[in-house]
Amino acid sequence: MNDIAHTDRKVLAYLGPSGTFTEQALFSQEDLVDMDLRMSTSIPEVLRQVGDGAADLGFAAIENSIEGSVNITQDTLAFDAALLIQREVIISIELNLLVPRGTTLDAVERVVSFPHASAQCRGWLTHTLPDAQIDASNSTADAARQVARNSDGQTAAIAPARAAEVYDLEVLAEGIEDHSANQTRFVLVAREGIPAATGHDKTSLVVFQRADRPGSLLGMLQEFAARSINLTRLESRPTKQGLGDYCFLMDCQGHISDELVADCLRNLHMKHGLVKFLGSYPTDSDNGDEIRDEASTATLEADKWLDDLRDQIDC
Numbered sequence: 525m526n527d528i529a530h531t532d533r534k535v536l537a538y539l540g541p542s543g544t545f546t547e548q549a550l551f552s553q554e555d556l557v558d559m560d561l562r563m564s565t566s567i568p569e570v571l572r573q574v575g576d577g578a579a580d581l582g583f584a585a586i587e588n589s590i591e592g593s594v595n596i597t598q599d600t601l602a603f604d605a606a607l608l609i610q611r612e613v614i615i616s617i618e619l620n621l622l623v624p625r626g627t628t629l630d631a632v633e634r635v636v637s638f639p640h641a642s643a644q645c646r647g648w649l650t651h652t653l654p655d656a657q658i659d660a661s662n663s664t665a666d667a668a669r670q671v672a673r674n675s676d677g678q679t680a681a682i683a684p685a686r687a688a689e690v691y692d693l694e695v696l697a698e699g700i701e702d703h704s705a706n707q708t709r710f711v712l713v714a715r716e717g718i719p720a721a722t723g724h725d726k727t728s729l730v731v732f733q734r735a736d737r738p739g740s741l742l743g744m745l746q747e748f749a750a751r752s753i754n755l756t757r758l759e760s761r762p763t764k765q766g767l768g769d770y771c772f773l774m775d776c777q778g779h780i781s782d783e784l785v786a787d788c789l790r791n792l793h794m795k796h797g798l799v800k801f802l803g804s805y806p807t808d809s810d811n812g813d814e815i816r817d818e819a820s821t822a823t824l825e826a827d828k829w830l831d832d833l834r835d836q837i838d839c
Contacts (some may be wrong), residue, residue, distance in 0.1 A: 534580040535581070536556060536560065536579060536582070537564050537569075537570045537573040537582045538562075538570060538583040539566070539570055539584060539585075540564060540663070541665050541669050542690050543665035543686050543689075543691065544684070545585070545664060545708060546583060546584065546663070549615045550613075556712070559580075565662060567596050568600055568604075570582045570583070571597075571600045571604075571605050571607060572605075574715060575605045581712055583613075583713075584711060585710050586709055587709040588640055590702070592759075594640065597711075598761070602730045602800065603763075605713075607715060607802075608713065608716060608717060608718060608802065608803040611711070611806050612710065612726065613709070614708070617644070618699055619641055619683070619700050620682070620684065620688065620695045621680050621681075621695070621697040621698075622682075622687060622691075623671065623694055624677065625694045627680070632696075634678055635649065635653060635680050635682060636659045636660070636670055636671065636679060636681055637681055637682035638662070638666075638682075641682045641683070642658050644703070649700075661681075664682060664683040664687060665683060667682065672693055680696065682700070685698070713803075719805050721779035721781045724806060724807060725777070725779040725805060726756065726805060726807040728774070728805075729773075730771055730772070730802065731774065731797055734796065734797040747788050748788060751787065753776050753784060753788055754777045755775070756776065756777060757775035758773070779804040
């Protein structure tokens, strides 16, 4: 019997410990905060719990505006898990250098953080702490916890200001990320269920090519272009099946209930390769819905025109 049977509330797994950006993003969603929240030690563990039924929902980072995709999340969703995205949450990121109280900047010889966070501060670290050793942690908050528990007066953490409060650390330098327009995108996942269309939706999928041949990617992209469907993300990833064997991760505007999106996915699956559907879910969008609605109207008008012509065929 799994843990879900012991609670009346839905169980939601997310990356701990307390003080992560994941927690900050999660706490921006009022309906999610009321659930039975359970921290996990890694993103694969979060997604595994959902897949195994130990949690109803999982919440994890999938993309950063500076460093790109969080590969461990997208690879697990693409290759290892059978989960569907329910929504996305985007928050702004501010990174800080946290130390035990009384530690000075010239005493710092080692900096620990989640690899994506360290990479986002590469310029500041090179300029301010060029000789510091950079080590990886499971999360930014885990880095803060390590520094608080094993205070040696020489180690600092890159983490949110919230982590400083949780672990009683001092913010030695704030806003040390190299780019101010820094945002991270998180996704809520479940084993099943596709949220109803809202008119501002996104669809995520993975396309595995049947064969690596000239023009294969162009053929895929033409399916979207022909239907005026805007691709908001396109990324290739190795399939782990052999050198040079790649698949394509795609996000497009629209919902699978939209006829044009459904027709696009149908043709991708029929002509170009195996399509793994990762979900259709609410998102912020620009005028992609308006463009798609115009294309849908044009398609319906063309269908009616063709039906009228076919009605004239002699029986």
